[in-house]
Each structure stands twice: as structure tokens, then as C-alpha cells.
Amino acid sequence: MAIFGGKENDVFKAIENHMTAVEETLKAFRALVEAYMAGNHSQAEAFEKEVSELETKADKLRREIEMMLYEGAFLPANRGDYARLSELIDQVADAAESAAHTIILAQPKFPGELKDTFIELIESSVETYSKLKEAVKALNTDVDKAMELAKAVEDAEEKADEIEYRLKKAIFESDTITTYAKLIWNQILTKIGDIADRAEDASDQVLLMSVKRRG
Secondary structure, three states: OOOOOOHHHHHHHHHHHHHHHHHHHHHHHHHHHHHHHOOOHHHHHHHHHHHHHHHHHHHHHHHHHHHHHHOOOOOHHHHHHHHHHHHHHHHHHHHHHHHHHHHHHHOOOOOHHHHHHHHHHHHHHHHHHHHHHHHHHHOOOOHHHHHHHHHHHHHHHHHHHHHHHHHHHHHHHOOOOOHHHHHHHHHHHHHHHHHHHHHHHHHHHHHHHHHHHHO
16 A cells, blocks of 8 residues: 555556656667677667667656655655655666777777676676665555565675676786786776666665655
């Protein structure tokens, strides 16, 4: 059962739309990486454009949420919490866009032997975000569940961190990857890892808001 109503429910619907736009950004980013892995750089560039367009859409939705908040949804003391939450969620899309731009601009040679681990990292980062979506949705129905799901986001982020480290280690230990490519892939992997990191940041905000609501 929803805890709030009226303008507050409108904000939750807007947040849900915002989170869907961020999720679409992540899907487009994964498609970009898969195209780049396959050597289809023109298709990867097309997905880069899609990533940017979706990130812009997400950013617009974030601003709409802020306007709804400052037009009267929630008590004044709580509006900043929701504005901060939407800002942190938006940073997930920002991370994906930054990684996409780096891949397309730098054009490093892809280490094919690490393809499966790359996909594993992306899937793990996306899974962290998926758990965040569940946690945010629970804010309007069950704060105890929201707290539990926020902890699950943290666990998922730790898994993504482990995969990121393992992948970076393999790249830096490789004898076939050039020094230039190693440095570029290190940047890209950090940015992909940022997807999970930013999701965890948002889950910390969910946890804080849940604790405050429980009183």
C-alpha cells in the first residue's frame, strides 16, 4: 500500500519514469560495447548517439522532478531528500555516457580474450542498478523493504568492484595489449564501475530516507 498520495504519488511516478530512462541508457551502452567488441564501429557510434539522447532525456526528467518538488510535493524538510535522490540516480546515466564517449573517441583495440569478463562487469553494474530501482520503488510502500533492498545494492556493488579489479589486473598483466590501450581501458573500466558506484550512492540515500521515515 502506498504511503503517500496526491502530489507525492505524482513525484513517485516521475521518479519511476526517470529510472526507466536511466535503465534505457544502460541498455544502449551495453549494445554499444557489444557492437564495438564485434568490430562494428559505425554501429557502436550510432549507439553512442542513442546513449547521449537517453541521458539527455533522463536529465530532463530529473529537472521535472525538481520542479514538482519545489511546487509543493512533500513537506519542505523532505524535498531536498528527493531532489538529492533523483540527482544521484541521474549520475548512473552520466557514468554510462562518459564510458561511451571514451570508447568511441579513443578507439582502443578490444582485447578479445577478455570479452566474457567485460560482459560480466557490465551485467554486474546493471544488476546493481536494477536492485536500486527496486529499493526506490519500495520507498513508497514499505520502508523496511527499502532498507533491505538498499543493502542488496551495496552487496551487488561489491561484486561489480571485484570483477572490475580482476579485469584491470588481466589488462595490465597482458603482453599483447599496448600501454596506450591499457591506460584507455583502465579509464573505461573505471567509468563502467562508476555505474555500480553511483547506484550504491543512491542506495545510501534510500537508506537515509528510510531511516528518517521510520523515525
